Amino acid sequence: MDSELIQQIRSEASYLLKDGTVKCVIGYERASDGLTSRPFFAYEPAAVERLIFDETCTHNLVRYLLDKKREKVAIVVKPCDSRAINLLLNEAQIKRHMVFIIGVTCSGVMETSCNDKGQALQARCQTCQMTKPLVYDFLVEQKLVERPEGEPYLDIQEIETKPIAARRAFWSEQFGRCIRCYACRQVCPGCYCPDCFVEQLDPLWVGIRIAPKENELWQITRAFHLAGRCIGCNECERVCPVDIPLGRLNRKLEKEVKELFTFQAGLSPEEQPPFATFKKEETLGFEE
């Protein structure tokens, strides 16, 4: 654990809290298992001593900005998380001047779980080339480990190449296990509808019935609502208590959006997302 890096985060946080620039600093602290980490909200300067940063800091904290819209807060942001900030800025959910961003350079976080620091980097980190957050007010740099370039969508192609009946069976079995705890929705920075379609009664799109057909409609629509918006932090897959490979839904859409509309979510707060714009001359396979 790089203590010099942590010292910088703590001193910056303490400075921000002491002079009242922010109401609270959202970062990470050691979890109750003493190995991994968990989100932490520091309100008083004294609390900054609990702030840490290491390769177990998997959570994407940007989601918490949606709960703190009315007060200025500071937030510790990894390179991938910074794309979520661009997403929320682009969709006018947060205001840039209300967020002080403590950026941290990163060379990947581990595949952790309770009481387990993880043996390997998360799959998404193994080939990730982003080492610096896209947007920050204060940057904390740590010595980085070189990571190989890699083919990002191997697990997607593995499903694409299956025959259609096998794809159908694979996804039916995965969706069959869903207990509709909605952790994938609650953890996602892109999921902030006040009244999610899944809980609407009139029309009753899905509701409380937990059955293959309702689970499938829920999972497909959840992923599709994030098409061109998901920034690939893969928190949905991490939090799923029944191990549904949700990342393989969102990253399939990410791959298609790149191919069809040459767009990637969260790279800039100004760029128009794919479904908000169009090109007159594109046919996208629907020939005249």
Next chain:
Amino acid sequence: MGLENPFVPYLATLKSVVELTPDIKLLKVELLDPAVRAGFDYKPGQFALLSAFGQGEAPFGIVSLPQHRDGLEFAVRRIGTVTAAIHELEPGDILGVRGPFGNHFPLEDYVGKNIVIIGGGIGMAPLRPVINQILEHRNDYGKLLIINGARTPQDLVFAPEFQAWMEAPRTKLELTVDRGDEQWRGRVALVPNVVKEVAPSPDNAIAITCGPPIMIRYTLAVLKELGFRDSQIITTLEAKMKCGLGKCARCNVGDKYICQDGPVFTFEQISQFLEQP
């Protein structure tokens, strides 16, 4: 049928529908099974869960009196999917009834006392059976003051019974609206202000109030100013209820289950709730 599985409602048919206000209907419901009808006895303050099959179930106070033996009456305000479906029902249609649930207004404790009844909008519904029960045993009780408020004149609930209430002995009916219209001659004031103006005395009296949370808050303050102690002020709490059997824990406010420990509470009890409803 029914008791064996407490989630399965009794079937009932809609006898009659009366439009009390643009969004509130008075429904009279008759239980189909005579044995169930005979055994279904209830007291003012209890509620039942009405089912509009296909839309769902929702709790409503029973506003009729048991001794009339003339079906169960409910005042239903159109506010959600279930109430909208109930509003579409016509006489002769089938619906489900589950209950009676909850405790009731302990009218036996109010004998000989002056009664102040303060209702706002649909909040009048659970208070109606109390009023009519008092009028049917008028001599058992002291003076009866009814303050019934609503947003506009057509929103005043139970208008057909105002005449009977006004003419009853030692009874006063004060009607008020937030906003009047050309025909309206009566009072235009908020309910709490009317309570302050009429200023009922707290001596040997109890106050029963029900209405939107904001009205309750201010009415409570006025009653306290007039000297009413919390134990003298009673209300019936509306909470998200689903099973009515003290199991699904949705109506769990503080350490109380509204559907079983309530819905009728004194404000003394409510003040001891850990969590304010």
Next chain:
Amino acid sequence: MNLFLSKEDLIRWLDALLRQRVLVAPVRVQGLILLQPVSKVAEVTLDFGNTTLSPKGWFLPPMETLFSVQSNDGQQKLVPTTIEKDAVIFGLRPCDARGIALIDRPLLREPSDALYRERRARTSLIGLSCRQAQPECFCTSMGSAPNDPSHVDILLTEIDNGYILQVITEKGRALLSESFAEYKGTLPKPPEPGAVPTKEVVPAVKKLFDDPYWERLADRCLHCNICAYVCPTCYCFDVRDYSDKGSVERIRGWDSCQSPGFSRIAGGYNPRVTKGARLRQRFAHKLLYFPERFKDVACVGCGRCVRSCPVNIDIREVLRDLQQLEVKSGS
């Protein structure tokens, strides 16, 4: 009188049970251990800490139909769901058995929940003592134990060359399809799970009800339903009607105090709006309201919520914090 079963005896016995009843047993599915009806004994796995979801899901399923409404020519008829099959849950841990015994209290109290009661009556429980405590377990602090026989019909305890079988109830004896050798030896010493202070928890929650502790704790909470759905002693449910193609079904499904609409009243008023109030409801119901009505705290120390919570809201930590805060605030 304890019996002894070799591994082959166990497999033969399970096969016999499989023929007359639904056998629900732990099955490995990807990285999970789920309790599922099995068609062959081979599907059953015995090397696991505890199942991902608790056996409560067999008695109070994630979703079930309470009754359906059949209307032929205007005449509506209510057809309540009935439970036909006998079942055996094999391989459940003693803490989960206690969980079921705890939620029996609200659900079987008059007027009892018919479907739950029917399933409880028709299902026998074969417990499997824990050989090894998981880091998140704390059952001994919550009135259970790795070898607690009190809520199962039969308790199996694994030893090197087979299993010791303790018959606990008559219902358990009825499961024995053949006679096994008697076991004269002593039962192995159970593992030692972590301990958690629970002495003054009920008054502590009451005293600290309005303490800002809950808002601070809820800062990182995502308000998903994982902790309630994996918990063996959470039994809140929602009821909705579904009507597709003419037939109407009243569905009961799991719900949790963390979901947004849980306490929202028609018209939009919601007594529990803040994050802290919602998270407090989870712990207040388990550690205060339930014990006040049903004598015991509604937590069996299985550690599932600690393992599954995405942001590590750890009930053991809450219990410790409550004790310290109570001391600090002058008990």
Next chain:
Amino acid sequence: MNSQYQPKIIGFLCNWCSYAGADMAGTSRMSYEPNIRIIRVPCSGRVNPLLVLKCFQQGADGVLISGCHPGDCHYNEGNYHTRRRFALLRDFLDYLGIARDRLWVEWVSASEGQRFAQMVSNFTKELAELGPRSES
């Protein structure tokens, strides 16, 4: 289509062009397979992907979305959005095991009654080959 399997198609037709085109097919007595149930929508851009998914969930074998030719949209850009939305949804459904040929997006103007009738027949034949929804 000899087999007794009759595919069920839900057609979302935009009011200004495709619905008028289907109307013209009807008034000119053109015959086409009766497997389609038409839902009139103000614009093909009104069709929310959730509607299409609900159709498949409720058992539809195929869904047709038909709007004005790009550039002719009564609301100027409705069909441009339709094009983007369902180009992506079609690929995604295919990935999930719902054959891409079960979701057609076509441009039919008010005067192309013949083309509409032909298109419905082709779609029905295609779905008959694909078979009922249960496998794929």
